[in-house]
Amino acid sequence: MDEAVVPALRMDRVSKEYGRGSGRVRALDSVDLRVERGSFVAVMGPSGSGKSTLLQCAAGLDEVSDGTVHIGRIPVSGLDETQRAMLRRDRVGFVFQSYNLLAGLTAAQNIEVPVRLAGGRVDPVVVRDLASRVGVEDLLRRRPHEMSGGQRQRVALARALVTEPEIVFGDEPTGALDTGSARQVLALMRELVHRDGRTIVMVTHDPVAAAHADRVLFLADGRIVDEATSPSVDGVLRRMARLEAAGC
Numbered sequence: 001m002d003e004a005v006v007p008a009l010r011m012d013r014v015s016k017e018y019g020r021g022s023g024r025v026r027a028l029d030s031v032d033l034r035v036e037r038g039s040f041v042a043v044m045g046p047s048g049s050g051k052s053t054l055l056q057c058a059a060g061l062d063e064v065s066d067g068t069v070h071i072g073r074i075p076v077s078g079l080d081e082t083q084r085a086m087l088r089r090d091r092v093g094f095v096f097q098s099y100n101l102l103a104g105l106t107a108a109q110n111i112e113v114p115v116r117l118a119g120g121r122v123d124p125v126v127v128r129d130l131a132s133r134v135g136v137e138d139l140l141r142r143r144p145h146e147m148s149g150g151q152r153q154r155v156a157l158a159r160a161l162v163t164e165p166e167i168v169f170g171d172e173p174t175g176a177l178d179t180g181s182a183r184q185v186l187a188l189m190r191e192l193v194h195r196d197g198r199t200i201v202m203v204t205h206d207p208v209a210a211a212h213a214d215r216v217l218f219l220a221d222g223r224i225v226d227e228a229t230s231p232s233v234d235g236v237l238r239r240m241a242r243l244e245a246a247g248c
């Protein structure tokens, strides 16, 4: 297949079950998903619908019970735990609600962490360019407690991008930010996708955040039950209300 058309993420009939016997929960139920390179996808759904499970299975953090996951050309579902850890380190970026920056390190050192973990050499020009791309070039010597939440999340985005990953997964990346900072970080994420060709998949409860994505997937009971392309906030709210009314 032509490299340009290989999706960043492909999930084919992925199911995930937790527990055994009467305590068994089917958290994902035969999910098919393709995320094209250079796209921004949001995942929404009621509590317990399987959003975190989807992210964890897609990112190789958890094993699937059935089906296959590919990150680019790599079949994640065929890898053992060590190989999955290497895949996450080299091909996947993560941003979390709580930033997860290392408190004792400066912003520059935090951005460098994934490269150092991989045993690579850090090119200071790459770090500076990335910092400038996310708007923290003047904060590189600061430690996390000397930065605002929005600034920390920008540093976390730079850290997620420093290995040039195939895809970045976000788990409520703006969940801890005030409205203004959240919008700025979301606008930055859109730019990283549309100007720089990065690929982002983000789980969110926030319809405003979801409306920044190119595509919103709606999960209910472990299945993708609806999808919206370039939706408005109202469009997302309407679909969520429909899901809640259906008792999902």
Ligand SMILES: Nc1ncnc2c1ncn2[C@@H]1O[C@H](COP(=O)(O)OP(=O)(O)OP(=O)(O)O)[C@@H](O)[C@H]1O
Binding pocket: 018, 019, 025, 026, 027, 045, 046, 047, 048, 049, 050, 051, 052, 053, 054
């Ligand atoms: N480690 C686990 N062991 C057992 N059941 C689990 C585990 N993790 C998740 N589940 C169950 O799987 C289902 C999906 O959970 P998941 O956390 O993926 O939902 P979610 O949509 O992310 O929810 P929320 O919005 O509340 O974070 C739920 O029924 C949950 O109780």
